[in-house]
Amino acid sequence: MNKLFDLSGRVAVVTGGNRGLGKEIALGLASAGANVVVIARKIEEEVLSDLEKHGVKAMGIDFDVLNFHQYDELLEQITEEMGKVDILVNNAGVQKRHNAVDFPKEDWDFVMDVNSSATFYLCQTFGKHMLENGYGKIVNLASLLSFQGGFRVPAYAASKGAVMQYTKALSNEWAQKGVNVNAVAPGYMNTEMNTALIEDEVRSRQILERIPAGRWGMGTDMQGAIIFLASAASDYVHGITIPVDGGWLGR
Ligand SMILES: NC(=O)c1ccc[n+]([C@@H]2O[C@H](COP(=O)([O-])OP(=O)(O)OC[C@H]3O[C@@H](n4cnc5c(N)ncnc54)[C@H](O)[C@@H]3O)[C@@H](O)[C@H]2O)c1
Structure with missing residues (x-):
């Protein structure tokens, strides 16, 4: 492998890496x-046995990212095992x-807590560790709805707008200290998150017609951008x- 993209010996953590995009992202990093x-x-x-097929070490942790007060213990558990x-x-x-x-307040808070607050505080906890090491690559999952408003998903749009903004804010503080913070914004991907859209014939057709590539995205489509942002290839890429x-966005 070109050494710019080689992640041998690196330890990567993927939240929600059990299924959907996260699973393919984890497999891409292992590859x-x-x-x-x-x-x-x-x-x-x-998932763990699929990762190990790439000849790398895999570890799984049952953890709900809404357990904000347990992030330090989570990091400790990982570093004890993986260094x-x-x-x-x-x-x-x-x-x-x-x-x-x-839109119910309960659902607003839930979406903001998982997508925006948990992502920020995980950046903070793991970022602190990376700053101590003088090395780190953080990749946040943004969305097309970091750029656009969407329909019937105002909390999601707000949460992903926040992710794109604090990705820049964190990179401003950490770029000189060896830690890159960037994000990827998937388009319309064929995962469980979009079951409601895929099953709605009219919305599904309207979306497909607007995608220049002529197809919905797949989890594997994420791997190139993720490996780029996780590797030396992106050392001078921040925020x-x-x-x-x-x-989609160019249309
Ligand atoms: N599918 C798309 O079209 C699309 C588009 C733009 C952005 N995204 C983003 O990509 C990411 C992955 O989405 P996906 O399509 O694979 O969705 P998905 O629903 O298939 O997977 C989401 C993952 O997050 C995990 N998760 C959710 N809440 C959690 C919690 N409290 N604690 C721990 N894990 C939790 C789930 O278990 C699952 O593994 C999300 O951040 C999503 O917003 C997806």
């Missing part, structure tokens, strides 16, 4: 040589759909959000 820690509310053993953390991919995310006029959207 580039990284040892991978998957964090999920309930770890699937199959350090070089790469953090904040992938865990949730969606709630309601008309804005009826950006890379769309992986089949051309």
Whole structure:
């Protein structure tokens, strides 16, 4: 492998790495040589064995990212086993759909807590460790709705807008200290998060017609951008959000 993209010996943590985009992101990092820690509310053993097929070390931790007060223990558990953390991919995310006029406060808080606050405080906890080591790569999952408003998902749009903004804020503080903070913005991807859209024939067709690439995205489509932002190839890249959207935003 080109050494710019080689992650051999690196330790990567992927939240929500059990399924959907997170699983393919974890597998992509392993394929580039990284040892991978998957964090999920309930770890699937199959994910760990799939990771190990790449000849890397895999670790799974049952953890709900809403347990803010346990982040230090989480980091400690990882460093005890893996020695350090070089790469953090904040992938865990949730969606709630309601008309804005009826959007319940409970769902607003839930989406903001998981997508925005948990991602920020995980950046803070793992970022502190990376700053001490003078090395780190953080990749946050933003969205097309970091750029656009969407329909019936105001909390999600607000949470992902926040992710894109504090990705810049963190990179301003940490760029000189060896820690890169960037984000990726997936387009319309074929995962469980979008079941409601995919099952709605009209919305599904409207979305597909607007994607220049002519297809919905797949988890594997995320791997190139993630490996780039996790590797030496992006050492001088700070605070950006890379769309992986089949051309949607350019339309
Ligand atoms: N699918 C898309 O079209 C799309 C588009 C833009 C952005 N994204 C973002 O990509 C990321 C992955 O989305 P996906 O499509 O794979 O969705 P998904 O629903 O398939 O997976 C989300 C993952 O996050 C985990 N998760 C959710 N809440 C958690 C919690 N409290 N603690 C620990 N883990 C938790 C889930 O268990 C799951 O593994 C999310 O941040 C999402 O917002 C997805």
